[in-house]
Amino acid sequence: xxxxxxLLRIEFKRIFSNNVLLAIFFGxxxxxxxxxxxxxxxxxxxxxxxxxxxxxHSPTTDRIIDAFEDNEALLVKDLRFTPGNxxxxxxxxxxxxxxxxxxxxxxxxxxxxxxxxxxxxNMANILNxxxxxxxxxxxxxxxxxxxEIEGLKKQGLHPNQALAEYESFxxxxxxxxxxxxxxxxxxxxxxxxxxxxxxxxxxxxLVFARDFEDGFFGKLxxxxxxxxxxxxxxxxxxxxxxxxxxxIVSLFMPFFNIDAAIYNVPMLVxxxxxxxxxxxxxxxxxxxxxxQLKATEILMVISTPAFVLSGFTWPTLAIPDAINNIAQxxxxxxxxxxxxxxxxxxxxxxxxxxxxxxxxxxxxxxxMAMVGILQFKIFLxxxxxKRLLGETQR
Numbered sequence: 001x002x003x004x005x006x007l008l009r010i011e012f013k014r015i016f017s018n019n020v021l022l023a024i025f026f027g028x029x030x031x032x033x034x035x036x037x038x039x040x041x042x043x044x045x046x047x048x049x050x051x052x053x054x055x056x057h058s059p060t061t062d063r064i065i066d067a068f069e070d071n072e073a074l075l076v077k078d079l080r081f082t083p084g085n086x087x088x089x090x091x092x093x094x095x096x097x098x099x100x101x102x103x104x105x106x107x108x109x110x111x112x113x114x115x116x117x118x119x120x121x122n123m124a125n126i127l128n129x130x131x132x133x134x135x136x137x138x139x140x141x142x143x144x145x146x147x148e149i150e151g152l153k154k155q156g157l158h159p160n161q162a163l164a165e166y167e168s169f170x171x172x173x174x175x176x177x178x179x180x181x182x183x184x185x186x187x188x189x190x191x192x193x194x195x196x197x198x199x200x201x202x203x204x205x206l207v208f209a210r211d212f213e214d215g216f217f218g219k220l221x222x223x224x225x226x227x228x229x230x231x232x233x234x235x236x237x238x239x240x241x242x243x244x245x246x247x248i249v250s251l252f253m254p255f256f257n258i259d260a261a262i263y264n265v266p267m268l269v270x271x272x273x274x275x276x277x278x279x280x281x282x283x284x285x286x287x288x289x290x291x292q293l294k295a296t297e298i299l300m301v302i303s304t305p306a307f308v309l310s311g312f313t314w315p316t317l318a319i320p321d322a323i324n325n326i327a328q329x330x331x332x333x334x335x336x337x338x339x340x341x342x343x344x345x346x347x348x349x350x351x352x353x354x355x356x357x358x359x360x361x362x363x364x365x366x367x368m369a370m371v372g373i374l375q376f377k378i379f380l381x382x383x384x385x386k387r388l389l390g391e392t393q394r
Contacts, residue, residue: 003223004233011237014216018206025203029195029245033252036191040184041256045131048096049077051086058106060147067143068099073135090122096132097121109147177344178259185258187313189343190336192249194307197278197332200242201303204282205295207234208374212290221381227374231367235279242275260343266352270338273359277331280366287374302330312336334358 015021052068054061069076077095086098100118102108108115119136121129178185208230211217220230253262261267282299289295308314309327316324327333338355341347349356 004229007220007223007233008236011233014210015237018210021203021206025199025241026245028199029192029249032195033188033192033249037184037188037252037256040187042183044073044181044183045128046072047075048073048128048132048135049075049094050132050136051078051080051089051095051098052076053080053083053086053098053100055081055103056101056105057081060106060109061101064101064140064143067139068136071135071139073131074139086120090120091124095122096125096128097136099136182258184256185260188252188256188258189260189262189339190307190310190312192252193274193335193339194303194310194332196245196249197274197306197335198300198303199245200238200275200278201282201299202296203238204279205286205299206292207238207283208286209290209292209295213292218381218385221378225378225382227371227378230374231283231370234283238279239275242279246271246275261346262343264342266342266347266349267339269349269356270335270342270352270359273356273363274331274335277359277363277366280363280370281331284366284370284373287370287377303332306330306332309333310336312340328358329362331359331362334362 050068052065054065065076065079068074074096077093083100086095089095090098098120100120102115102117105115105117117140119133121133123129175181208217211220220233224230250262252258253260281302285295285299289298306327309319309323309330310333311319311324311327316327319327334355338347338352341351341355345351
């Protein structure tokens with residue numbers, strides 16, 4: 001036990017002597033937590049610039065323009081009476097949409113000719129285009145209903161009767177689980193989990209690879225010839241430090257007013273399993289690839305697309321099966337699937353059994369592979385040392 005504690009102190013010294021590792025391990029989650037939190041702090045998209053081309057100059061088109069100006073998501077950046085070179089201006093000015101009110105618009109409405117309003121959307125940014133489309137449609141449908149009801153009232157119908165004549169049925173949308181449509185609630189938890197996985201990957205990629213490069217591995221083998229001993233030794237500092245980082249990361253939730261149930265047993269289990277699975281995968285690559293640079297590069301290849309493949313923002317049903325099957329064994333995928341069930345749907349341990357099973361399976365397979373490869377490397381190292389000793393004695 002004394003030898004283990006002595007080696008553990010050495011491990012801590014080696015970890016804290018690596019400034020790059022410390023910057024990544026402690027700095028990245030905190031820095032990116034604030035960065036992404038403030039990026040999405042506005043919570044929703046507002047003031048999307050649009051252009052209105054009013055070719056009619058009538059009281060009706062003036063009402064439409066006023067309605068657009070009252071919409072918080074839209075900003076009437078330019079009002080003009082002729083199109084000009086709008087197709088060339090849209091990329092430069094980043095207009096989200098162009099609304100064209102045609103000539104004789106009001107007259108055609110009065111004569112029941114059903115004029116058409118043209119809306120040109122800038123689809124280069126789909127999020128902006130969808131938001132602009134939704135709000136433009138809301139404004140125009142509201143005005144369309146109002147004009148239709150006014151027409152019925154002019155025909156002699158009572159206001160209530162006119163409303164009933166136009167509205168055959170009502171629609172009531174009840175938004176559940178992030179009812180405000182808040183983007184920081186939607187995006188930040190997933191991004192923070194992705195950052196934690198990446199940080200653990202990169203930290204663990206260095207633990208054995210560094211020893212192989214600077215020759216410290218030979219000193220460790222003299223202390224013990226069992227791979228399990230070395231894995232426990234290397235894991236212990238991070239098993240003590242990673243929970244601290246999880247606590248710090250979790251504080252971003254109340255800091256940015258994210259309404260999510262994260263302080264409970266199911267979430268603790270998910271965080272623990274994500275940690276163990278990521279640690280085992282990181283150490284596996286650190287053992288299998290005795291180069292710090294190559295090990296970190298390969299793990300970056302795994303972790304970089306992990307958030308996209310997790311299904312947190314893009315539905316897994318739309319991802320090809322071959323890719324989706326691989327993504328299921330990236331720890332982040334199962335963590336985020338379970339996170340949504342627990343944090344937003346109020347699930348318990350029984351609701352996240354599939355995620356727990358796959359995380360345990362990933363951890364077990366990576367751990368067994370790690371033990372086997374490390375034991376084999378210890379065997380090769382000892383055989384090499386015996387051969388060198390035999391050559392020197394001749």
